Amino acid sequence: MPSPDAAGEAERIVKICAACMYCDGLCPVFPALTGRNDDIAQLANLCHNCRACWYACQYAPPHPLAVNAPATFSRARMETYADHVWPRALRHVFVRPALGAGLMLAATLLTFALLTAMAGAPRSGPGAFYALIPWGAMATLATAALAWATLSLTVSTRRYWRTISAGLSPSPLKPALRRALSDIITLRHLDGGGPGCHDSGLPFSRRRKIFHHLMAGSMVLAVAATLAAAVFEHFLGAKPPFPLTSLPVLLGLAGGVGIVVGAAGLLAVEARMDRDPSDPGETRLNVSFLIALELVTLSGLALLVFRETPAMSPLLLAHLSLVIGFFVGLPASKAIHAPFRAAALLRAALERDVFPRKRITL
Amino acid sequence: MALRGGNARHARNFRIAHDAPLWHTPGAYPAAEFSAELAKISGDRPEETLAGALIEESAQVASWLMGCGVRLQAPDRGVLPYSRRTAFLLGGGKAMINALYATAARIGVAIAYDSEVLALTPTRDGGWEAEIATGGATRRLNARAVVLASGGPGADPAWRRAHFGGNADDILIRGSSYSNGRLMQRLVESGAQTVGDPSSCHMVAVDARGPAVDGGIVTRITAIPQGLVVDRHAGTVEIAGAAPGKSHYAQWGPRIAQCDGGLAFLILDADGVSRSLPTALAPIAAPTLETLADALALDGAALASSVAAFNQGARAIVRPPFSAFPMRAGLTFVHFGLAVDADMRVAENLFAAGMIATPNFFTRFYLAGLGLTLSAVTGRRAGEAAARALA
Numbered sequence: 001m002p003s004p005d006a007a008g009e010a011e012r013i014v015k016i017c018a019a020c021m022y023c024d025g026l027c028p029v030f031p032a033l034t035g036r037n038d039d040i041a042q043l044a045n046l047c048h049n050c051r052a053c054w055y056a057c058q059y060a061p062p063h064p065l066a067v068n069a070p071a072t073f074s075r076a077r078m079e080t081y082a083d084h085v086w087p088r089a090l091r092h093v094f095v096r097p098a099l100g101a102g103l104m105l106a107a108t109l110l111t112f113a114l115l116t117a118m119a120g121a122p123r124s125g126p127g128a129f130y131a132l133i134p135w136g137a138m139a140t141l142a143t144a145a146l147a148w149a150t151l152s153l154t155v156s157t158r159r160y161w162r163t164i165s166a167g168l169s170p171s172p173l174k175p176a177l178r179r180a181l182s183d184i185i186t187l188r189h190l191d192g193g194g195p196g197c198h199d200s201g202l203p204f205s206r207r208r209k210i211f212h213h214l215m216a217g218s219m220v221l222a223v224a225a226t227l228a229a230a231v232f233e234h235f236l237g238a239k240p241p242f243p244l245t246s247l248p249v250l251l252g253l254a255g256g257v258g259i260v261v262g263a264a265g266l267l268a269v270e271a272r273m274d275r276d277p278s279d280p281g282e283t284r285l286n287v288s289f290l291i292a293l294e295l296v297t298l299s300g301l302a303l304l305v306f307r308e309t310p311a312m313s314p315l316l317l318a319h320l321s322l323v324i325g326f327f328v329g330l331p332a333s334k335a336i337h338a339p340f341r342a343a344a345l346l347r348a349a350l351e352r353d354v355f356p357r358k359r360i361t362l
Numbered sequence: 363m364a365l366r367g368g369n370a371r372h373a374r375n376f377r378i379a380h381d382a383p384l385w386h387t388p389g390a391y392p393a394a395e396f397s398a399e400l401a402k403i404s405g406d407r408p409e410e411t412l413a414g415a416l417i418e419e420s421a422q423v424a425s426w427l428m429g430c431g432v433r434l435q436a437p438d439r440g441v442l443p444y445s446r447r448t449a450f451l452l453g454g455g456k457a458m459i460n461a462l463y464a465t466a467a468r469i470g471v472a473i474a475y476d477s478e479v480l481a482l483t484p485t486r487d488g489g490w491e492a493e494i495a496t497g498g499a500t501r502r503l504n505a506r507a508v509v510l511a512s513g514g515p516g517a518d519p520a521w522r523r524a525h526f527g528g529n530a531d532d533i534l535i536r537g538s539s540y541s542n543g544r545l546m547q548r549l550v551e552s553g554a555q556t557v558g559d560p561s562s563c564h565m566v567a568v569d570a571r572g573p574a575v576d577g578g579i580v581t582r583i584t585a586i587p588q589g590l591v592v593d594r595h596a597g598t599v600e601i602a603g604a605a606p607g608k609s610h611y612a613q614w615g616p617r618i619a620q621c622d623g624g625l626a627f628l629i630l631d632a633d634g635v636s637r638s639l640p641t642a643l644a645p646i647a648a649p650t651l652e653t654l655a656d657a658l659a660l661d662g663a664a665l666a667s668s669v670a671a672f673n674q675g676a677r678a679i680v681r682p683p684f685s686a687f688p689m690r691a692g693l694t695f696v697h698f699g700l701a702v703d704a705d706m707r708v709a710e711n712l713f714a715a716g717m718i719a720t721p722n723f724f725t726r727f728y729l730a731g732l733g734l735t736l737s738a739v740t741g742r743r744a745g746e747a748a749a750r751a752l753a
Contacts, residue, residue: 019580019642022374022454024440031441035640055460056453058371059580062364064573065642193452195433202460 002066006075010040013072016065023053026193028348029073041083042164044076045337045344052192054277055202074279081336084163086155093332097284100332104292108325111141115317122313127239132313138320145327152331157339164347176349183345187212200272211265215293218258222297225251241307253304259297263290289334296322363475365576367459368513369537369695369717369733372578374455375448376734378420386424386434389446393417396447400732403724411704416723416739423738424449431461448731455734479545482508483552488711507711507748511741514717515543516563516696517575525560529691532624534568536692539575546700546718554708555701558721564728565615568692569643570625583687585638586614589630590672590679591689593621596655596664598671612727619691627658628687629669631679645685654684695733697725705747706740713744 003009017023018035029047032038051070054060059067082094093100115133123131130138183189187209190197196204229248232238242248267290270283299319306315365371379393396417404413424434433452437444444450451458466473474496481493489506515521517539522530550556572581591599591614599621601613618626630638635645648654651669655662669679699714699721706713716737723736 015640015644016580016642018640019582020454020578021440021442022451022579024442025435025450025452052453052457056457058454058456058576058578060364063576065580193433193435193439195452202464 006072006079007040010044010072010076011038013067013069014038014040014043016059016067017053017069020059022058023056023069026050026052026056027189028345029053029069032348032351039164040076041080041160042344042347044073044080045160045164045340046189046348047073047077048187048189048341049074049278049282050190050192050196051198051274051277052195054274055198068277070277071279074277074282077337077340078279078281078285080160080163080340081156084156084160084340085332085336086152086159090152090332094281094285097281097288100285100329101288101292103332104288104325104329106325107145107328108321111324112317112321114141115320119313119317122310124308124312126241128307128312129240129316132316133320141320141324142327145324149327149330149335153336153339156331156336157343160340161343164343168347168350171350173350176346176352179349179352180342180346183349184342198274199269201274207265208269211262211269213262214258215262215266218255218262221251221255221258223255225249225255249304252300256297256301256304259293260301263293263297266290267294285334292322292326292329292333296326365538365540366463366475367456367538368511368541370737371456371459372537372576373451373458373731373734374579375445375450375731376420376423376738377448377729377731378424378735379417380421384424384449386436387446387449388437388444391447393421396420399729400724403727403729405725412722415704415743416736419739419742420735423735426742427458427462427738430465432458433461445730479512481548482510482545482712484709490712507713507751509706509713509715509741509744509748510545510549510700510708510718511714511716511737511744512545512718513538513541513543514696514699514720515546515560516541516693518542518544521547522693525696526563526619527561529619529621529624532690533565533619534570534572534577534581534690534692535575536566536568536577536579536581536694537575541695541717543696543718549700549708556698557701558696558698558725560696560698562697562725564612564694564697565619565691566611566694567614567618567626567628567689569641570688570690571643572692577692580642581692583614583628583641583689584611585630585634585641585687586628588634588637588677589628590669591618592627592629592660592665592668594623594625594627594660596660596668598668599626615691615693618689624690626689627660628689629654629665629679630685630687632681632683632685634677634679635685641687643687645687647683647685649683651679651684654686658686658688694728695720697721702740704743706744707747711748711751713748715741715744719744 003012014033015035017030018033021030024030027048027050029043032043032046047070049070053069057067059065078094082091085091085094093103118137119132190209192204196206197208199205199207225248228251229240232242232246232248267287270287299315299322303315303319306312378387379391379396380387381390381392383389397413400413428434435450435452463473477494477496479492480495483491485491485504489504490508492503492505492508494501494503517535517537519531521543522533567583567586568577568581569583593599599617601610601617618624630645646657648657651666652662655665672679695717699718700708702708702714702719702722706715706719708714717733719740720733720736
């Protein structure tokens with residue numbers, strides 16, 4: 001009995017789930033369901049695609065009711081990205097994820113061409129990077145790409161928040177923020193209500209959560225490395241490349257290795273995952289983001305290893321181009337899931353104050 | 363394989379005796395209270411020993427299931443009000459079945475899916491020979507002991523026609539289509555003793571648009587107290603002795619089965635719908651009673667007069683839009699099975715567990731969460747007795 005259009009199918013599934021509620025202990029999606037005018041845009045991002053409900057569902061195919069909640073939410077999630085991304089033209093990426101990979105690639109190649117044209121004569125030692133690409137050019141490009149990504153993701157998230165917060169009764173923000181933040185940092189909802197995710201079929205696993213933690217935590221290290229580098233440069237007068245034992249390099253090295261391992265782990269999980277409970281478009285979005293992140297990080301690590309060799313100059317150009325391309329494409333990539341899911345978790349946390357936990361009836 | 367697990371895949375909770383709060387089941391449910399509630403549905407059964415064993419061993423079911431990898435739900439999770447009588451499965455019955463099959467596979471149990479036991483005959487050395495069909499192939503297995511867990515007879519249309527009379531084909535099956543009782547019937551034909559009444563069963567009102575089998579919990583119609591039930595002639599349907607509007611869940615199933623064509627309609631107005639719990643399938647809605655009658659292929663004048671009579675009562679059907687749920691009887695299980703002793707023994711080295719054995723414990727109505735407890739207790743008893751028979 002599945003419905004051909006996405007919205008109709010989501011509504012059909014949600015009604016069945018609301019009447020059943022066997023999954024109400026698995027994640028926050030089911031307790032949030034009412035079966036009447038449910039906000040699919042909110043539920044779609046509240047779902048972490050842990051798939052516990054897919055394996056637990058007595059109405060999953062071949063049952064004639066053909067319930068597939070995670071794939072339905074996965075498809076609906078892609079629609080929330082498409083419907084709220086700013087600028088609007090980027091919506092096509094979430095309809096055809098190959099366009100997003102194309103955008104990153106095009107920005108990377110363009111930057112590479114630009115940098116190659118302005119590159120100076122390579123030399124080694126302190127100041128070698130800026131001898132190749134002047135500091136001003138590097139800083140301008142990087143700042144512009146980062147500003148673009150931040151602006152776009154902020155506006156997109158605001159647009160999404162406006163959709164899901166409509167009709168929300170006022171409630172204290174502070175405790176809700178604390179709960180939402182805890183849910184975000186711990187990825188509590190990748191636990192399937194306790195035992196873990198289904199990464200590759202029926203057995204429970206925490207691989208996805210662990211690799212995601214490793215990757216996200218390492219990104220924080222990478223950002224810290226960049227900040228440390230800025231401090232070294234502007235306050236301590238040091239010029240990159242910095243010594244191997246300096247704080248920026250150590251942070252960058254740890255972060256880089258963590259990202260490479262974490263993203264590779266997530267790619268391995270994606271490769272072995274059951275295809276049925278996901279939207280194929282979302283899988284492509286995940287995979288292209290992870291590959292892009294691997295390329296950026298690996299090029300950075302390669303630059304670190306070979307910076308004293310003639311390979312330094314092409315590697316620096318490649319790394320800078322990949323970084324810029326990555327940030328240009330970021331707003332129309334998997335990255336959008338982070339602020340959207342955070343927003344959905346915040347709304348769920350706010351709602352929990354409006355609808356307190358269930359009463360104990362003995 | 364996706365449909366493995368019999369009716370247990372539709373279970374949600376199981377009834378357990380306990381004297382103190384457990385992490386998964388708060389409060390207490392003393393054995394004496396369980397015993398008194400079981401006595402109300404057991405008629406002249408069960409024999410004291412069986413009832414006592416059930417209640418005593420119910421206390422072990424939760425820890426035994428958890429030991430087999432099954433997850434239970436903490437009472438502060440989720441939205442359903444929890445009960446001191448029953449423990450809830452995290453993710454429901456199918457999640458439990460998945461865990462049990464994984465455990466069985468890990469400890470080396472061979473599992474043959476999509477297979478049917480065509481015949482079971484005693485062998486000269488006191489064992490049994492099973493003839494098993496898988497796909498087109500048939501093979502024979504010799505076993506020194508056999509535990510039957512093949513379910514009650516409800517899903518077999520021929521069996522229903524033979525025992526339920528006129529509207530047997532209009533009944534929907536809430537559980538597994540594999541619970542067809544054919545193996546049980548063959549054993550009865552070769553002399554196995556039965557227990558219970560083959561024409562007595564547990565039925566509730568379900569949405570007529572739901573699946574013919576395996577509808578489970580989501581097609582139940584729970585809103586009957588919020589409106590008026592009419593038959594296909596738009597005449598009012600009531601349960602004799604019940605106050606109008608009062609719902610007796612398990613009484614409405616048999617009542618609807620008696621209606622012409624086994625079909626009835628629950629009529630609600632907008633207020634009735636808003637008083638009701640959400641349903642898996644949206645009701646059929648129309649702006650007026652006349653157009654609703656058209657949509658349901660009912661006689662408009664007859665429906666108007668039934669509604670007018672209903673509106674004399676405490677609740678009225680007045681505010682548009684008007685809605686209707688077409689309803690049929692949904693069969694949960696039949697109060698009929700194989701007679702067993704305290705070891706769940708049907709015959710020498712032949713044991714029974716699950717719904718095929720439950721009429722030894724109760725033969726009327728139902729208690730929430732009892733089916734799964736019975737399945738676990740009878741299954742463990744039968745398995746242990748079979749193992750002892752091999753020793």
